[in-house]
């Protein structure tokens with residue numbers, strides 16, 4: 001497949017900037033991929049920093065744009081927001097839609113090594129290489145000023161993208177991340193499916209294991225709701241905190257009383273996260 005040509009699906013004026021939805025033929029994922037972009041008003045006059053947002057299980061490239069309430073402040077701060085879909089879709093892989101925890105909308109932002117997923121489910125390479133190249137070619141983006149954040153599966157994805165590429169992102173944060181996928185049912189199932197039974201292979205894609213092994217991030221902000229029904233069984237932020245404490249990784253982990261896992265929680269603390277990123281990206 002030749003270098004991607006963007007296909008604009010829809011475009012909407014928003015807080016003086018635009019939200020637009022794109023599709024393109026991805027070389028890395030071997031088929032069509034979708035993403036959305038918020039361009040702040042400042043992008044009309046020059047290049048702006050790029051903040052990637054990785055969404056959680058069952059989400060699309062649209063979920064953040066319609067539910068996170070980020071545009072007003074991103075417009076003020078002059079941040080471009082780039083939101084990929086959560087996996088390839090309609091790949092023809094048998095049962096790709098059968099289970100919301102693996103397959104469609106559950107790409108886990110890693111590069112699968114196992115059949116039949118390996119040729120298509122390569123979300124790490126997509127999010128860290130092909131998508132940024134496309135963004136840099138297509139939009140007024142300051143590619144020397146990238147930040148990354150996300151929610152749940154995508155919160156973990158943001159941590160891993162940054163941990164595997166030291167120095168790449170100037171700012172990192174997460175809402176209710178799956179903190180230690182090798183030690184929770186969602187992660188164990190996904191890693192077994194995409195990476196096989198070898199636990200050591202999984203360690204290279206597990207944020208807590210990466211921190212424990214000495215990988216470093218910019219000072220990390222994590223928010224977690226105390227009424228999140230996935231907190232105890234799936235998210236386990238205490239394991240990430242323990243690893244950060246042991247290896248001296250700066251972490252601000254905030255437990256937010258009474259908030260659940262959804263976008264009412266995410267949108268409530270979006271301002272703090274955008275300001276956290278802007279402080280590093282626009283300095």
Ligand SMILES: N[C@@H](CCC(=O)N[C@@H](CS)C(=O)NCC(=O)O)C(=O)O
Pocket residue numbers: 055056057058059063067100151152153261262263
């Ligand atoms: N389908 C799951 C929930 C999946 C879920 O909570 N997804 C989160 C990310 S992990 C999300 O953001 N969903 C979309 C939304 O809240 O709009 C269930 O039955 O409990």
